Amino acid sequence: MLVTEKKKIETYYKALLERNQSFVGIFFVGVKTTSIFCIATCRARKPKLENVAFYTSFKEAMDHGYRPCKICKPTGNANEAPEQIELAITLVKENPKEKITDDQLREKNISPEVLRRWFNKNYGMTFQAYQRMYRINNAYQELKKGKNTTHTAFDTGYESLSGFGYTFKKIIGKSPQKSTEENIILISRLTTPLGPMFVCATDKGICLLEFVDRQILEKEFKDLQKLLKAKIIAGENEYIKQTKKEIAEYFDGKRKTFDVQLETPGTDFQNSVWNNLQEIKYGKTSTYQQQAEKIHNQKAVRAVASANGSNRISILIPCHRVIGKNGKMAGYSGGIERKKWLIEHERNILSETNSNQIH
Template sequence: MIHNEERKIEYYKALVEKRSEYEGVFYVGVKSTGVFCRPTCPARKPKYENCEFYETAQQALLASFRPCQRCRPLSHPNQVSDIVRLLVEAVEQNPEKRWKGRDFKALSIDESTARRQFKKRFGMTFVEYARARRMGLALKSIRSGEKIIDTQLASGYDSSSGFRDAFSRIMGAPPTLLDDSHILKAAWLDTRLGPMIAISDENELYLLEFVDRRGLEREVERLRKRLKAAIIPGQTKPIQWIEQELTQYFEGTLTEFRTPLHLIGSPFQQSVWEQLRQIPPGGTRSYADIAMALGKPTAYRAVAQANGANQLAIVIPCHRVINTNGELGGYGGGIARKEWLLNHEKRP
């Protein structure tokens, strides 16, 4: 989400004036209707305070907005693909569905064609679109808070069964079935590099990940099953602390995180994560460097696996690990974010 006030005012003016030169530059989410639009949408213009602006359609989807049926923001301007339209409509009919090959065959659509057309139109595959929409619905509950969830369930979400299913898939149990046996709380955090999800108990932080990270749902599920815990929307002191520290980090005023952490991993994994925390801001290490520091120079593949198993993005800085040849290598939050984080930490 775009936070710069001057930029938001500029975009709102472009929205009101339907200026076509802003096509693809931003999307607007309308809080009063729950839809997101392109700048030239012919619909009646919302009030400024009801607008949230996003740089990509995926960001708007992850913030729980659904595509506008009038301006169709997921299609190329003036060029609406029948395949794209059909698939978007199918997702809206069942947003929490996990798509498989047989689902495309049922619609007489070639899976590779769908992937290619979605990628060409708005920079993500159909599977990424469907996942973003599903995650957006489930995580809307996190962003809203517990009291609002109860109200939505009582009055009826877009469909109460759809909401319950989406919530259950991410959090492990319908909201009305949760008890106090072992509860973790989850919160949506808006950051400079996009939304993140934080999960903690009342004392320590268990997970911090970018919402659009591939495999996030599986990470949350593994955490829930391993701890035999329910995860519900809410706030805790560790979540408040990490939100404050992330703000300071992105402002460039914090280099060391002090939020208490709960690390879940084997002794070897935890030793790798401790090595990661010793890499200074602005510095980098290779997998081989870390293996050498642990006294296990041939264990660089195991180090790479432990690096990928880290569930506390930024705080345990796996983004500071690069390839031996100097290339950036992989990163769960995306290479663009990894490059941004490294450059950010090198600034004085």
């Protein structure tokens, strides 16, 4: 849909100039002088306001004759990992017990330098650190199943027990012999039409799902590790794989409820608020006042809003469905524009579903 509201156009143009990542997927900007369309974070020279048109989907931009920008690649989501990054990640997942060397990467036309820059920017660590975590996680899972430490060390590609033990303790927090009862939090990355997200899980369920540009994400990681007495390391388990599948189905309009198991460390009050959030039906909204009434405390509106803000599991626990009493969009950790998009997305899918049922 072509955006015509003046205030929204001004907001989107400001986001374009600032390359604001929280607007990725919210709008697609067509440049009239070049017939190219881009996303918010495009690095290309910025056009003048009078030379742009904003659309809510890339399909609309293409229908109006615009071609995808070769710099930001809007139809593929600029925040999605580049092809060689995806190939490197696949190598790690398919060879969890091996150390992938720079020479092996170059043989597959993967630049170690590009990998390092991408991982430092998107994960806050090098590619070597990332794959080291994957190997240690694989070893940790085998130790929990009763496998011998020595066999695990050498099967994981380490040439000495001391080297394995040092790395293992540095990442997990305890020696291999003392780690079988230790809890860990696995972290992975997924892409969505609204930008990339981090997903974290323990062996009990999903404990975090956040857009990577959330301002207090680092604090959330620290709090989570403290609450669960666990370290965060790169890896995947059944809950993370299930979440990636369900989130993809949600954005495709094929899923309205989620089945993946959650782990939500917090106070009893916070959990009562988060549980009530999950009762707000798909495509519907509620207010903070209504949420307070559900927990039989009409005076707890601010506390409810605070608990909403403390929710670490976006979308699965749908805090985006809570709006202000006056109908305005109140604060949302992922950004107000994402909140609007999610609400409109659900309403549109619900409307299409109801229309199909009638016919």
